[in-house]
Amino acid sequence: MASLDKRYDALVIGSGAAGSIAVKELTERGLEVLLLEAGRDISEADFVPQPATAPKAMSISLGGRLRSGLKGQYVQARRAMFKDQTSPFLVNDFKHPYASDSEFLWIRGRQLGGRLHAYGRVLLRSSDHEFKAASRDGHGEDWPISYADIAPYYDQVEEFLGLYGTDEGIDNLPDGKYRGPSVMTKAEKEFKSTVESRWPDRHVTPWRYAAPNLHRVPLGIVAARETGRLTTRTDAIVEKITVNSKTGLADGAIFIDQNTKARHRVYADVVVSCASAIESVRLLFNSASDAHPDGLANSSGLLGHYFMDQTPSLLFGDDPNHPGAESPEDPAPADPYYPPIGGVYIPHFENVDRTTTKDFARGWSVQGTIGRMPVPAGSGGVVGLMGFGEMLPYYNNRITVHSRRTDAWGIPIPRIHLSLTDNERAMMRAQVRGLREMAEASGYRVNFAASALGLDSKKIWPDADPISRAIFRIGIKRSLAMGAAIHECGGARMGNDPAKSILNEHNQAWDVPNLFVTDASAYVSNGGVGPTLTIMALTARACEYIAQQHADGSLHKETARNS
The missing domain is CATH 3.50.50.60 (FAD/NAD(P)-binding domain)
Known part of the structure; x- marks a missing residue:
């Protein structure tokens, strides 16, 4: 050595x-x-810009996922927010x-x-x-x-x-030190108006994000x-x-x-x-x-215990009232490799300073984008809303190391023990219900809404072919399994x-x-x-x-x- x-x-x-x-x-x-x-x-x-191509209709991304899986990323390809662009920066699952x-x-x-x-x-x-x-x-x-x-x-x-x-003055989302403002699309501003008028405790804010590196x-x-x-x-x-x-x-x-x-x-x-x-x-x-x-x-004997992630939920749809894509002027510098970012964020609004529901402890937040993704002319603007629920810390949810299995370098691999309780299941049902309510109130067509518990309706992707829909029904629960939030901690x-x-x-x-x-x-x-x-x-x-x-x-x- x-x-x-x-x-x-x-x-x-x-x-x-x-x-x-x-x-x-x-x-x-x-x-x-x-x-x-x-x-x-x-x-x-690693960061050579790809040639520009014509916008494609919002899809299930089966082709990209298959290509990623064939390269050894059979786990990474399942991620809910799949992008070919980020696959090279994720691991080969056979080796890891x-x-x-x-x-x-x-x-x-x-x-x-x-x-x-x-x-x-x-x-x-x-x-x-x-x-x-x-x-x-x-x-x-x-x-x-x-x-x-x-x-x-x-x-x-x-x-x-x-x-x-932007400064918002929200107690449970403290303001920061900003180089410049972040902005919303016209569709996102209308979403904010609709949501805040119907649910005054839900504060729709623009993303807070780092400048491109x-x-x-x-x-x-x-x-x-x-x-x-x-x-x-x-x-x-x-x-x-x-x-x-x-x-x-x-x-x-x-x-x-x-x-x-x-x-x-x-x-x-x-x-x-x-x-x-x-x-x-x-x-x-x-x-x-x-x-x-x-x-x-x-x-203490507590190493590995109290492992957590946030409970994931996801809604995709389109906005017929705002066809195409809007690119608001981004105050951040342009990045030749990554597309501009931005969107809406709703911080926790349940059980913040008082008990507003006894269905579950703590609460959930929303992060999404409306009308920003390129689509073919005449197509409705893409709507993507993801819910993140706070999982409680439980002693029995833990990380250990496997007694027999190792990685490609002979190092014992991690073993993840994470179970849901009625609290998390109730929260995810509320997340999916809440995402659908906000989308429908805003006049969006919902292509699907789901969580780690599965789809909330069999009516999904109305423009997709039956085979793609069948594959999606099988795969979506695994794509939104615990871990899909990518916010694991503890x-x-x-x-x-x-x-x-x-x-x-x-x-x-x-x-x-x-x-x-x-x-x-x-x-x-x-x-x-x-x-x-x-x-x-x-x-x-x-x-x-x-x-x-x-x-x-x-x-x-x-x-x-x-x-």
Whole structure:
């Protein structure tokens, strides 16, 4: 096993939302950082614009899904919002298997930047509606932080990335720091008027989204490279985080070269896992040792537990009142590879500051677009609305590692145990019903409405042929299985009590004080907003703490608890 000679101040594992911010914050504070990314590097060749083609009618995308599946993406091809353009940035499922006790759709990317190349750039703030939800309704635990603790880091990340949005003054969707406004199409403005007049508690806002990244390499990595203190190693699959048996502290990692399968040993004063919710938990389990027989940093026995995703629902239709497509003037710079983005967002409106329904706890939100997708002349504008419901944290929903199965590099694969309760089933029925009500009130023709529970009607895709409709009926439930929201989180939760959590308020492992986990595995509960911005803000906050503690030697010289 080869060893890299240099010992780094910090090792960051993963280069997506968390990892890219981690390397920026740490290097800009003077630390020498090694970044390990399991996937390949990227280049300009990955972002060559495709020749323009005539707009096609909205379809089921069976052809694109089949092509993706034949290339080894038999899981990734099932994603609800399928696009040929993002398939190259998702994994080959034959090489990256996983197991699940029930249907779970795990969409993931492995290359420099991770899923940042395939997400919609929507960045939303969480609020104390999420962080202190348990105090309000008694379900689960509160986070060990409040909105006031993380707000300055939201500011910092938004200003760095360049966010577009509008101030709305909604308590459970805090306003941000905007470079410019985001705009709605004419059809979206009419949707807003219809919905808010009929349902005054539903606030229809324009998307809040990041400016296009024309560097392609995540901006945090670009900034870190400018310091001269970042070393990047792609094709580096971390097998385990290593711990010094004398100090009880993490001292680096062992990684496998993705191409040669050779093992390498690296050393660092601090280890920061940013690999994504499922992958970080998998890594901690695979880093078990004599001192940590049940997984690294798992003296509480809670590693992997309280895993969550948001409950998905989806409606597609068309707007006969607004044929064709509208392209409102986007204040963000144009991107030659990715199309312009934008749309509507409705934050949680049920059980926000009082109980408005007893059918389920918490609530759900909506993200969609109306009239933006290119269609043939005369066709109705495309309507796409997706609901995201807040799943409660349950102890028995968890991630483990398989006792027998491994991936293409011999590393035990993750096993996902996630079951729905009556609460989630009731919420998804309300989501589908609510999406259909808003669509029909707006005069749209509904092509289908569905959730992880299946379709709400047998009448689907009126313009499609019978064979395509039959295939769609079979496949839609699997495309909207849990995981389809791509907002999975939990498994290494933060907390105030070492007996009830894996990490403290700074994303620091209770058992191994120089080990930090800053991706979505740290989540205590899940809200209705996507986790990306919160992951970035938590990472910025944790890295500020790391730099302060590393400067006086307290992280890499003290003895770990239970060592």
